[in-house]
Amino acid sequence: TQLLEQSPQFLSIQEGENLTVYCNSSSVFSSLQWYRQEPGEGPVLLVTVVTGGEVKKLKRLTFQFGDARKDSSLHITAAQPGDTGLYLCAGTPSTGNQFYFGTGTSLTVIP
Amino acid sequence: NAGVTQTPKFQVLKTGQSMTLQCAQDMNHNSMYWYRQDPGMGLRLIYYSASEGTTDKGEVPNGYNVSRLNKREFSLRLESAAPSQTSVYFCATDRNYGYTFGSGTRLTVV
Numbered sequence: 001t002q003l004l005e006q007s008p009q010f011l012s013i014q015e016g017e018n019l020t021v022y023c024n025s026s027s028v029f030s031s032l033q034w035y036r037q038e039p040g041e042g043p044v045l046l047v048t049v050v051t052g053g054e055v056k057k058l059k060r061l062t063f064q065f066g067d068a069r070k071d072s073s074l075h076i077t078a079a080q081p082g083d084t085g086l087y088l089c090a091g092t093p094s095t096g097n098q099f100y101f102g103t104g105t106s107l108t109v110i111p
Numbered sequence: 112n113a114g115v116t117q118t119p120k121f122q123v124l125k126t127g128q129s130m131t132l133q134c135a136q137d138m139n140h141n142s143m144y145w146y147r148q149d150p151g152m153g154l155r156l157i158y159y160s161a162s163e164g165t166t167d168k169g170e171v172p173n174g175y176n177v178s179r180l181n182k183r184e185f186s187l188r189l190e191s192a193a194p195s196q197t198s199v200y201f202c203a204t205d206r207n208y209g210y211t212f213g214s215g216t217r218l219t220v221v
Contacts, residue, residue: 002153033209042115042201042212043154088154090210101154 003027004089004102012108013079021074021105023089032072032091034063037104043088069094079109114138117202117213124192124220132187132216134202142205143185144169145177147198148215154201160185192220 007022023032031050035043047056049065049072056063060083062075076083089102118133136143145157156169160179174196176188189196197220202213 035210041214042203043210045209045211048209099156103153 002103003093003100004091006087006089006102006105008105009103010106010108012110015080015109015111016078019076019079019107021076021087021107023072023074023102025070025093027093027095028069029091030069030094032065032069032089034072034074035088035090037086037088038084043086076107079107081109081111083107084109115202115204115211115213117200117216119216120214122216122218124189124218126193126220128192129188129190130192130218131189132200132202132218133184134186134213135184136202136204136211137183138204138206138211139182140204140206141182143179144203144205144210145175145185145187146201146203147171148201149198157187157200189218192218194220196220 003025005024013019031048033048034046036046037043047058047063049056049063052067052069054065060077064073072089084107087105092099115136124130141162144159146154147157148154155171157171157175158166158169158177160166163179163182166177166179178186200216203210
């Protein structure tokens with residue numbers, strides 16, 4: 001059982017569509033990070049959310065941390081082929097010191 | 112550019128062979144990590160080093176050894192490679208605000 005469950009696992013959409021990726025846990029996290037990994041490369045940090053209810057925007061990407069700090073979402077507006085990649089959420093539970101990665105969402109944006 | 116450098120990029124080993132994966136960072140961070148990434152399993156921590164001279168086991172340390180040679184370098188050694196160690200290996204460093212990963216080593220053990 002993974003501490004951070006992401007959904008959907010796979011997503012294939014047309015260029016211009018909107019999408020939302022979810023990261024859920026039964027544990028409270030002190031913060032959550034989102035990474036994007038392109039084929040053949042390591043994950044790259046996109047954002048860190050720290051406060052419950054926090055919303056951060058990075059161009060067409062909107063990240064939200066749940067009020068209870070047990071979940072987070074990533075919304076992409078008007079997806080582009082350059083958004084293709086594996087999206088990972090990650091963080092450390094408030095009651096522990098181990099860092100966990102989510103299971104990942106593989107996104108393909110078709111031109 | 113500041114970052115994490117891993118070598119080699121690709122490697123094929125025969126079962127029983129040994130090899131060392133090299134990692135160097137120029138970000139002056141204390142913490143360094145080795146992860147493996149497998150389909151359906153996500154990223155799993157093999158070993159980490161909180162500071163120069165210290166190393167600790169992660170989630171999947173069996174079959175691996177590490178050396179924190181100095182603050183910049185953290186190597187991962189496979190003494191006797193097994194097919195189960197076929198994976199993509201990532202080195203990373205962090206300073207509380209997020210990980211910086213290398214570009215990975217794709218290892219195949221036949």
